[in-house]
Amino acid sequence: MQRNLRQQLVNALSNLIPPACPDPDMDDTPRLDACADENEYASRVVEVGMQLALRRRMETRRAEIEEAITRMDTGEYGVCEDCGDDIALARLLANPTARLCVHCQADRESAPYRRCA
Numbered sequence: 206m207q208r209n210l211r212q213q214l215v216n217a218l219s220n221l222i223p224p225a226c227p228d229p230d231m232d233d234t235p236r237l238d239a240c241a242d243e244n245e246y247a248s249r250v251v252e253v254g255m256q257l258a259l260r261r262r263m264e265t266r267r268a269e270i271e272e273a274i275t276r277m278d279t280g281e282y283g284v285c286e287d288c289g290d291d292i293a294l295a296r297l298l299a300n301p302t303a304r305l306c307v308h309c310q311a312d313r314e315s316a317p318y319r320r321c322a
């Protein structure tokens with residue numbers, strides 16, 4: 206089963222970065238003098254911002270997948286990082302990069318709301 210999950214992760218990794226995504230290290234900041242008017246400039250600013258956000262999200266996802274593959278190599282895959290219990294197979298099949306069991310994940314997600322109560 207872990208071999209199938211590993212293959213799923215490797216496939217996901219190879220499908221991550223579409224070539225149209227900008228490189229955040231390249232300066233492709235829109236310039237007002239290169240645009241026909243302020244509306245085009247505003248559209249370009251929004252477009253570049255969205256592309257950078259997408260790229261950041263993909264880089265985060267890439268890191269999550271690479272970390273999951275590393276955990277497979279070290280034998281730590283499928284073990285909850287909070288409680289040490291096994292993560293349910295159904296959860297790993299649905300989310301192969303899961304680092305927490307469903308109970309610990311739920312605890313983390315509800316924690317901010319408990320502080321406000």
Ligand SMILES: [Zn+2]
Nearest residue numbers: 285288306309
């Ligand atoms: Zn747990």
